[in-house]
Amino acid sequence: MSQLSNAEQFKQSFREEARDVLVDLEAALLELNENRANGELVGRVFRGLHTIKGSGSMFGFEDLAAFTHNLETAFDEVRNGRLQIGSELIDLTLSALDQIRAMLEEREGPEDAAARAEILVNVRKLTGVAESVPKTSAGSSVQTTPIGVAVRQWAIRFAPGPDLLLTGADPLLLFAELRQLGGLAVKASLEMVPPLAEVDPERCYVSWEMVLAAPVDSNAIHDVFIFVEDGCDLVIEPAANSEDDARTARDAAAAGLKEPRAGVSGRRTYDKPDNASSLRVPAAKLDQFVDLVGELVTVQARLAELATRNDDPEVGSVSEELERLTSALRENSMNIRMTPIRGTFEKFRRLVHDLARDLGKDVELTMEGADTELDKTVIEQLGDPLMHLIRNSMDHGIEPRELRLARGKRATAKLHLSARHSGATVLVAVSDDGGGINAEAVRRRAIDKGLVAAGAQLTEAETFALLFQPGFSTAAQVTDVSGRGVGMDVVRQRVESLRGTIDVASRPELGTSVTLRLPLTLAIIDGLLLAVDDACFVLPLACTLECIELSSADIKRANEKHMADVRGEIVPYVRLREHFDIRQKKPELEQIMVVETAEGRFGIVVDRVLGNCQTVIKSLGRAYRHVQAVSGATILGNGTVALILDPERLVQDALSVRLPGHNARASPRAARSGQAKAALRRAAESS
Numbered sequence: 185m186s187q188l189s190n191a192e193q194f195k196q197s198f199r200e201e202a203r204d205v206l207v208d209l210e211a212a213l214l215e216l217n218e219n220r221a222n223g224e225l226v227g228r229v230f231r232g233l234h235t236i237k238g239s240g241s242m243f244g245f246e247d248l249a250a251f252t253h254n255l256e257t258a259f260d261e262v263r264n265g266r267l268q269i270g271s272e273l274i275d276l277t278l279s280a281l282d283q284i285r286a287m288l289e290e291r292e293g294p295e296d297a298a299a300r301a302e303i304l305v306n307v308r309k310l311t312g313v314a315e316s317v318p319k320t321s322a323g324s325s326v327q328t329t330p331i332g333v334a335v336r337q338w339a340i341r342f343a344p345g346p347d348l349l350l351t352g353a354d355p356l357l358l359f360a361e362l363r364q365l366g367g368l369a370v371k372a373s374l375e376m377v378p379p380l381a382e383v384d385p386e387r388c389y390v391s392w393e394m395v396l397a398a399p400v401d402s403n404a405i406h407d408v409f410i411f412v413e414d415g416c417d418l419v420i421e422p423a424a425n426s427e428d429d430a431r432t433a434r435d436a437a438a439a440g441l442k443e444p445r446a447g448v449s450g451r452r453t454y455d456k457p458d459n460a461s462s463l464r465v466p467a468a469k470l471d472q473f474v475d476l477v478g479e480l481v482t483v484q485a486r487l488a489e490l491a492t493r494n495d496d497p498e499v500g501s502v503s504e505e506l507e508r509l510t511s512a513l514r515e516n517s518m519n520i521r522m523t524p525i526r527g528t529f530e531k532f533r534r535l536v537h538d539l540a541r542d543l544g545k546d547v548e549l550t551m552e553g554a555d556t557e558l559d560k561t562v563i564e565q566l567g568d569p570l571m572h573l574i575r576n577s578m579d580h581g582i583e584p585r586e587l588r589l590a591r592g593k594r595a596t597a598k599l600h601l602s603a604r605h606s607g608a609t610v611l612v613a614v615s616d617d618g619g620g621i622n623a624e625a626v627r628r629r630a631i632d633k634g635l636v637a638a639g640a641q642l643t644e645a646e647t648f649a650l651l652f653q654p655g656f657s658t659a660a661q662v663t664d665v666s667g668r669g670v671g672m673d674v675v676r677q678r679v680e681s682l683r684g685t686i687d688v689a690s691r692p693e694l695g696t697s698v699t700l701r702l703p704l705t706l707a708i709i710d711g712l713l714l715a716v717d718d719a720c721f722v723l724p725l726a727c728t729l730e731c732i733e734l735s736s737a738d739i740k741r742a743n744e745k746h747m748a749d750v751r752g753e754i755v756p757y758v759r760l761r762e763h764f765d766i767r768q769k770k771p772e773l774e775q776i777m778v779v780e781t782a783e784g785r786f787g788i789v790v791d792r793v794l795g796n797c798q799t800v801i802k803s804l805g806r807a808y809r810h811v812q813a814v815s816g817a818t819i820l821g822n823g824t825v826a827l828i829l830d831p832e833r834l835v836q837d838a839l840s841v842r843l844p845g846h847n848a849r850a851s852p853r854a855a856r857s858g859q860a861k862a863a864l865r866r867a868a869e870s871s
Contacts, residue, residue, distance in 0.1 A: 194351075198243045200464060202288055205232050206281055207530055213274055213281075214533040220269040229277070230259040234407050236284065241357050248287040253364070254304050255280050258311050260404075267311055276306055278534065335366065335399050337423035343391035345415035350386055353412050359394075361408045366398025395423055467560070470520065477510075477517045478708055478800040482819055484510045485797065489821030514708050514798060521705065523563050525603050525612070526554035531567070532574055536599060539578045546585060546596040547578060556603035558610050559705040562682055566612065566702070569675040573614040573698050574599065576672065581618035581696050591693060593617065609684075609727075609832075610704055615697040621690040623647045629656070648688040652676040683815045685832060701832065703815070709801065711818075713794040713826065714777065716760045717768045720826035722799050722818055723788065727779050727831050731793055734774040748776055748787055757787030758838040763813065779831045786835045799828060813837050 209232040216225040233256040241249035255277060261267035283300050340362075344355060362368050370392055377389040396405065402420050409418055484506050491500040529551050540547040558566075582597040589595055600615040623644060630636045630650045642650075650656055654673045679686055683703050690696040704726070711722040732750060734757075742748065748755050757776055760766070776787040801816040815830040 195243050195245075197464065198239050198245070199288055202236055202239065202284075204527075205235050206285060206288075207527060208232055209281060210278065210534045211530040213277055214537050216269060217271070217274045217537070223263075226259060226262050226269070230256060230263055231407070231410075233259060235410065238361065238408070238411055241361065245287065248284060251280070251287065251300055251304070252284060254307055258307050261311050270310075272306070273310055276303055276310075278537070279303055280307075335397055336401075338396045338398070338402070338405060339419075339421055339423045340394040340396060340405065341391070341417070341419040342394065342409070343417040344388040344412065345417075346387050347415060348388045348412060351412075351415075355388070355390075355392070358408060358412070359392075362394070362396055362405070365400050365404060365408075366396060368397075369395045391417075470560075474517050474521060474708075477514055480510055481514060481708060481798045481800050482821075485819075485821035486823070487821070511798065518559075518705060518708060521560050522557040523560045524555050524557050525563060525566075525610075528563055528566055528570065529554050529601050529603075532570065532601065535571065535574060536578070539575065543578060544584070545578065545582055547582060548596050548598050550598060550600045551602070552600065553603040554601075556605060556610060558603075558702065562610075562702055562705075565678055565682055566700075569678045569700065570601075570612070570614065572672065572675050577614060577616045577618065577696065577698075581616045581620070583619045587619075605704070606701075610702050611699055612702060613697055613699040615695060617695040620692045620694055620696055621648065621651075621688070622692070623690075626650055648690070651688070652686065683830065685836075709799050709828075711797050711799040711828070712777070713797045713820075714760075714775075714788075714790040715792040715794055716764070716790050717766050719764070719766060720794070720820060720824065721760065721790070722797065722826050722828045723777055723779070723831065724828070725796070727781070729778045729780055729785065732776050732778065734776045734789055736772055750778060750785075750787075753785070755785050755787050757789050758834060759789040761789070761791075763834070763838065779835075781832050781835050783832075783835050783839065786831070786838075788829070788831065788834065801828060 209229060212225050212228045212232065216222060216229065219225065233252055237249045237252040237256055240246070240252065258267065258273065258277075262269055262273075267273075279299070280303050283296060283303065286296055342355075342358075344353075348355070359368065359370060371394070373391045373393065374389075376391065377383070383389070398404075405420050406413065406418075409416070484503070487499070487506060488503045490496075491503045533549060536547055536549045539545075577599060582599070583591070583593075585595050588597065598617045600613075602611075602613045602615070604611050626647050627636070627642055627650075630647075630653075631638050631640075633656065635650060635653060635656070636642065652672050652675065656672070676686060679700055679702070685701045687699040687701065688696070689699075710725040712725055712728060714721045714723055732748070734748060738748065746757050746759065748757055755776075755778060759774075761768075761770055771791050774789050774791060775793050776789050777793070778785060778787050797820075799818045802818060804811070804814065804817055813830055813834040814827045815833075816828045817825050818828060820826050
């Protein structure tokens with residue numbers, strides 16, 4: 185039973201690693217489609233296919249290994265200059281990757297076998313090389329040797345490391361793969377086998393000496409051992425009876441040169457310190473770890489509250505030390521959860537490639553800020569919204585080639601994905617240089633669907649917001665790409681579930697940009713604890729600039745308007761007491777928390793600032809999903825609940841109240857900011 189569970193564990197590890205390799209393979213293939221002379225990309229594709237083939241064979245995915253082996257052969261032909269990269273090979277390989285994914289998850293159906301057979305037939309037509317089979321039932325292999333390639337003899341010494349068998353590797357499968365390259369003679373050495381009483385059944389004591397006759401260089405042999413080479417003693421050198429190879433090696437040594445990777449022996453790498461080791465941890469365990477850290481933060485806050493209330497120096501000292509350790513643990517746990525968005529971006533190269541082909545459009549995908557990091561939970565839920573935005577942009581936004589040329593544009597359209605940090609949020613944008621949004625067409629469609637009255641006067645922001653209504657679409661007909669009106673609604677729902685917002689900016693015939701503003705993390709943040717009468721609020725520290733006092737005299741000088749003079753700059757402010765309808769009498773001296781938002785600098789007026797706090801974010805539940813100014817709640821040390829403010833939405837709510845008809849969602853924020861400040865300033869001056 186233990187062996188069975190270990191085997192399943194190894195297979196699951198292979199699946200996880202293979203998924204990452206497939207993503208990289210897709211990206212490399214699509215880059216190669218744009219730059220077909222790039223030998224480095226060819227090598228990257230070959231190594232990816234070889235990795236999947238070798239690991240698949242090692243962990244029991246024989247059919248997957250056999251299928252991938254034929255693709256690997258094709259790119260080996262490319263690598264050796266006997267086959268040119270073309271659109272047909274790229275498309276065939278992309279289709280093959282889809283089949284590999286299905287085989288990887290062991291969910292392929294009868295039709296998939298036929299599809300794989302057709303792919304292999306077309307691959308063999310391109311290469312002119314007969315099908316090669318990694319291993320027959322007898323353990324031998326069939327390999328077609330390209331005509332005109334010289335057969336070389338290689339001496340190979342292979343001494344496995346002590347943990348080879350524990351990793352699930354099987355030396356016999358390695359030898360079978362070597363036989364794919366050519367003729368192989370193997371001699372086993374039993375010198376290191378100890379007495380029977382001392383034998384560890386999980387350790388490999390046997391080493392092998394081999395002679396391989398094949399039309400390959402040393403790199404191809406190293407590729408066979410790519411998964412075990414770091415934990416073994418491996419020597420590959422020209423065989424002694426191959427005089428030409430021996431002479432070449434001697435001449436290269438005399439000149440201070442060496443063939444790449446050939447003749448390398450040295451120490452076994454398991455004797456060397458591993459400075460770049462990593463550990464793959466299931467996501468569920470990581471989530472549980474972060475939840476426990478969150479509970480620890482809450483307990484630490486309770487201890488600090490207890491020490492303060494009882495005025496106990498000893499407990500206070502322990503509380504301070506625990507706070508320091510908790511803070512470091514929290515920071516490390518958050519860093520573990522942070523993941524670059526690059527993997528998500530790279531997945532869309534294939535989508536853009538396939539859609540461009542299906543729609544008959546030329547589209548160039550560019551990326552910016554792919555190394556921007558987000559909480560893994562946010563990234564996991566970001567895929568669907570971005571997919572819908574890209575499909576919508578390519579179908580509705582980007583014009584046909586003829587129309588682009590008539591408008592004086594490049595025939596190849598540009599689709600741009602970008603990500604960047606902005607305080608405690610991350611801005612992820614999908615932009616195109618297409619025809620833009622026809623606001624009048626959106627308005628007419630909304631009237632036809634009964635979403636607005638026929639005579640309604642809509643601002644641009646209100647018009648764009650209609651795009652995110654359920655079932656709304658301007659498409660004249662339903663296609664495989666879009667037209668059912670479900671995509672943008674899904675985008676809105678998913679982004680709002682992440683406590684994010686959406687902005688749309690569009691210019692006729694110049695393009696459209698949709699920006700998702702998302703929280704950096706969904707777990708724990710640094711905040712400032714604020715008080716209004718007996719109510720407590722938390723303001724995220726990352727977006728807070730400064731704190732200034734607001735006296736009755738300051739209010740009179742501003743003619744009772746919600747304005748403050750901050751070193752010569754007029755800063756509008758929102759009073760939390762009024763916004764949340766807290767009716768107790770305000771104090772003579774209040775505090776203004778100046779925050780940076782996409783609307784500009786705004787103030788949030790509170791009674792008191794109680795200090796810094798580590799805030800464990802708790803969801804308020806579906807009953808409070810329409811409370812826009814609050815992003816969650818947290819439990820304080822004294823057991824009470826404090827609401828976590830969302831400065832962006834708080835300011836938008838205030839603007840929508842002060843500017844009739846203003847709709848903050850899905851509108852160009854820069855324009856609103858200027859209009860809002862100007863309107864508030866005029867109101868102050870008129871008083």
